Amino acid sequence: MSRMKHGVFIVGLAVALAANANAADSLPSWNDGPARKAIVDFVGKVTAEGSADFVPESERIATFDNDGTLWAEQPMYFQLFFALDRVKALAPAHPEWKQKQPFQAVLEDDLKTVMAGGEHALLELVAATHSGMSTEEFQQIVKDWTLTARHPVTKRPFTQMVYQPMVELLAYLRANQFKTYIVSGGGIEFMRPWTETVYGIPPEQVIGSSIKVEYRLIGGAPALMRLPAINFIDDKEGKPIAINQHIGRRPIAAFGNSDGDLQMLQWTDAGKGAHFALLVHHTDAGREWAYDRESSVGRLDKALDEAQAKGWTVVDMKTDWKVIYPAEKQ
Amino acid sequence: MSRMKHGVFIVGLAVALAANANAADSLPSWNDGPARKAIVDFVGKVTAEGSADFVPESERIATFDNDGTLWAEQPMYFQLFFALDRVKALAPAHPEWKQKQPFQAVLEDDLKTVMAGGEHALLELVAATHSGMSTEEFQQIVKDWTLTARHPVTKRPFTQMVYQPMVELLAYLRANQFKTYIVSGGGIEFMRPWTETVYGIPPEQVIGSSIKVEYRLIGGAPALMRLPAINFIDDKEGKPIAINQHIGRRPIAAFGNSDGDLQMLQWTDAGKGAHFALLVHHTDAGREWAYDRESSVGRLDKALDEAQAKGWTVVDMKTDWKVIYPAEKQ
Numbered sequence: 001m002s003r004m005k006h007g008v009f010i011v012g013l014a015v016a017l018a019a020n021a022n023a024a025d026s027l028p029s030w031n032d033g034p035a036r037k038a039i040v041d042f043v044g045k046v047t048a049e050g051s052a053d054f055v056p057e058s059e060r061i062a063t064f065d066n067d068g069t070l071w072a073e074q075p076m077y078f079q080l081f082f083a084l085d086r087v088k089a090l091a092p093a094h095p096e097w098k099q100k101q102p103f104q105a106v107l108e109d110d111l112k113t114v115m116a117g118g119e120h121a122l123l124e125l126v127a128a129t130h131s132g133m134s135t136e137e138f139q140q141i142v143k144d145w146t147l148t149a150r151h152p153v154t155k156r157p158f159t160q161m162v163y164q165p166m167v168e169l170l171a172y173l174r175a176n177q178f179k180t181y182i183v184s185g186g187g188i189e190f191m192r193p194w195t196e197t198v199y200g201i202p203p204e205q206v207i208g209s210s211i212k213v214e215y216r217l218i219g220g221a222p223a224l225m226r227l228p229a230i231n232f233i234d235d236k237e238g239k240p241i242a243i244n245q246h247i248g249r250r251p252i253a254a255f256g257n258s259d260g261d262l263q264m265l266q267w268t269d270a271g272k273g274a275h276f277a278l279l280v281h282h283t284d285a286g287r288e289w290a291y292d293r294e295s296s297v298g299r300l301d302k303a304l305d306e307a308q309a310k311g312w313t314v315v316d317m318k319t320d321w322k323v324i325y326p327a328e329k330q
Numbered sequence: 331m332s333r334m335k336h337g338v339f340i341v342g343l344a345v346a347l348a349a350n351a352n353a354a355d356s357l358p359s360w361n362d363g364p365a366r367k368a369i370v371d372f373v374g375k376v377t378a379e380g381s382a383d384f385v386p387e388s389e390r391i392a393t394f395d396n397d398g399t400l401w402a403e404q405p406m407y408f409q410l411f412f413a414l415d416r417v418k419a420l421a422p423a424h425p426e427w428k429q430k431q432p433f434q435a436v437l438e439d440d441l442k443t444v445m446a447g448g449e450h451a452l453l454e455l456v457a458a459t460h461s462g463m464s465t466e467e468f469q470q471i472v473k474d475w476t477l478t479a480r481h482p483v484t485k486r487p488f489t490q491m492v493y494q495p496m497v498e499l500l501a502y503l504r505a506n507q508f509k510t511y512i513v514s515g516g517g518i519e520f521m522r523p524w525t526e527t528v529y530g531i532p533p534e535q536v537i538g539s540s541i542k543v544e545y546r547l548i549g550g551a552p553a554l555m556r557l558p559a560i561n562f563i564d565d566k567e568g569k570p571i572a573i574n575q576h577i578g579r580r581p582i583a584a585f586g587n588s589d590g591d592l593q594m595l596q597w598t599d600a601g602k603g604a605h606f607a608l609l610v611h612h613t614d615a616g617r618e619w620a621y622d623r624e625s626s627v628g629r630l631d632k633a634l635d636e637a638q639a640k641g642w643t644v645v646d647m648k649t650d651w652k653v654i655y656p657a658e659k660q
Contacts, residue, residue: 058532135574179534192578202388203578204509213574215567215593222596224574237545244465244543244554246576248522248533263545266552 026172028322029165029329035278035320038313039169042276046252047176053274057177061251063243063264064170066184066191066208068257068298069280070199071162072151074289076297078158079186080122082145084114086129094128103128127228131211135189135224142193156325159198164329165321166255166280170199178253181205183243185235185260189226207246209234239264252276262303269310277312279303284318287328356502358652359495359659365608365650368643369499372606376582377506383604387507391581393573393594394500396514396521396538398587398628399610400529401492402481404619406627408488409516410452412475414444416459424458433458457558461541465519465554472523486655489528494659495651496585496610500529508583513573514538515565515590519556537576539564569594582606592633599640607642609633614648617658 030036045053046060067073087097087106097103102121105113114121130138146159154161170180182191182201188208195201210231213224234242240263243251254261254268257280265277281300282291292300307314315321323329360366375383376390397403417427417436427433432451435443444451460468476489484491500510512521512531518538525531540561543554564572570593573581584591584598587610595607611630612621622630637644645651653659 058526061534188575188578196388204391204576206578210575213571215570215597217596222570222593222600224570240545240552240554241543245518245540246534248518248536263552266547267545267554270552 026175027165027168029168031320031322033316033320035313035315039172039276039278042253042274043173043176046274055252055273059249059252059273060173060176060178061181061247061249062173062178062253063181063183063207063239063247063251063255063268064166065256065258065261065264066182066186068282069163069255069261070166070170070182071158072288073298074291075153077186078151078161079190080125081149081151081158082142082190083122083125083129085145085149086141087125090129123230126211130187130190131226131228133226135213135226138189138226139193142190146194154325156327159194160327161325162198163280163321164323164326167199167326169255170201173253174200179205181207181243181247181251183234183239183254183264184208185233185238187211188234207234207242209238235260237263240267243267254278255280256303257282258298258300259303260298262306265303265312266306269312277307277310278315279307279312280315281317283316284321284324286318287324288317356505357495357498359498361650361652363646363650365643365645369502369606369608372583372604373503373506376604385582385603389579389582389603390503390506390508391511391577391579392503392508392583393511393513393537393569393577393581393585393598394496395586395588395591395594396512396516398612399493399585399591400496400500400512401488402618403628404621405483407516408481408491409520410455411479411481411488412472412520413452413455413459415475415479416471417455420459453560456541460517460520461556461558463556465543465556468519468556469523472520476524484655486657489524490657491655492528493610493651494653494656497529497656499585500531503583504530509535511535511537511573511577511581513564513569513584513594515563515568517541518564537564537572539568565590567593570597573597584608585610586633587612588628588630589633590628592636595633595642596636599642607637607640608645609637609642610645611647613646614651614654616648617654618647 027036045051046055048054064070067077084106087103091097091107097107102114102117102124146157149158150156151158151161173180180201182195184191186208188206188210191208192203192206195206212227212229212231214227216223216225232238239261250271251268252271252274253276254264255278256265268275269277282289284290291298292304357366375381376385378384394400397407414436417433421427421437427437432444432447432454476487479488480486481488481491503510510531512525514521516538518536518540521538522533522536525536526533542557542559542561544557546553546555562568569591573594580601581598582601582604583606584594585608586595598605599607612619614620621628622634
């Protein structure tokens, strides 16, 4: 073998080994079941040059819901824990909150009353805790919170309650030249401060709900000030709309866990070329939580029916995942 | 020299040559003047590892206005030519337009009357020509138009009236691991169908003005339908707001040509690390157009004052650019 041929052989071998590694060893926290097989088959066919299902790299867009898909969402959306913690932190500057709902209930740890206030109470809490500062100040507040706050049940930092199998899936897709996006009902600015570290997803690939922002010159220095008004709700029909607005391409793979993700999955599933739609089904009451059709948080009802009717992949957390959280990794 | 050392030497030589090529030969349509020097100096210092001004790759965000910065905008914004052409194409299905302004004036090529109708007339034209179809249908309409339409003065396709020096600048920045974005007052969906081919900027890096979109199931098939209602105007204060919404990072370099870009440049210029702000000044009545403080299209007045006060780079098209359009390339 000449030196040149030898070199080509080694490169060829390395490529073959890399492809093999991608398929077999990149998803170690997934059991060898139908969900893992469906993922690997899909990635294999869209990345195989010459295959009828080949998709060019620029079009390999994958969108992920966050709450309940990439990290846990029980007993309530984690952003709500953040809002409650912020009410407590800000309370000294707001003595009136002691006699004013829903703030009084928050300060008295009376979650029932908070919840009984419904959407109106939640919007008041969001307005009081998510606005009135610059985007950069808010970023720092969120960062600080993720470093100190703990989940009431697991006692873990919230950012360590991401799903290890999904973190591996994100990396596996990126290793196959997918661009991975978050498309969440959660606040876009609540996620961006930590998604790059935790998921490897940079701020420009995070899409979410947002409040209005105003450009102001403060003593000549420009700032983007957060206002107490909703700008966009990135849920249900809002998801394909936001995907179109931010990405301008239809995803070829979409991942969700609730009825809020149904339209994103429909939109992806209606694409012309090869595509993939997956639902995470919360079936593991022991290691995580078990809930679907009757849950007020992350309800999975219509989307589960449609997944079954259309043959979308449904992950059974209990049987498909070897571990749930990164700390459980062997 | 051992084989290994020899290989390292060759790789080192290639890297050195590539760096040299980046600095000297990547901007062949730029004269060796102060604007080119400012660009090359900035890129040099933010990419030099160990330099005090070094910026990690993930934060190398560069934002470009489109009309008047990346392509021409006289005698009126090119998207308006598109709207007028669409009125004519759709006229057979709208016999009432023959007696209804501003449509009648468009059909009679009476641009004065169209313009006299002001913003209201323009919004009516946009509503009639940019909505009522799916996002994918609109994409195809725009693509078809770019292939056939010609500019009334140059007789060139509009997409060949991009500025060759700016196309080189985009490529030069990307070769230095910048992510290049368009941030334009023009329609986001009007630009996306051709920006990847013409500028090398993919749809997910195009930010612009938008109309509202609705998610609909039509016979079970999902579609995003374009509605006759403004969603967002990406101009002036809107530009930093949209940059925050889409990118979630402050650019380190911003490029504009008019007062509509002032806030984007202020926002970029107020960044903590090394940053760069540039205005294209239309000074070449012979090869292009000469206009600034008095122009109704692309007015450059306040931003020119601020550029001078703050020391932003101002490109003098007449002296800084060897050629204007790609067809003039030697």
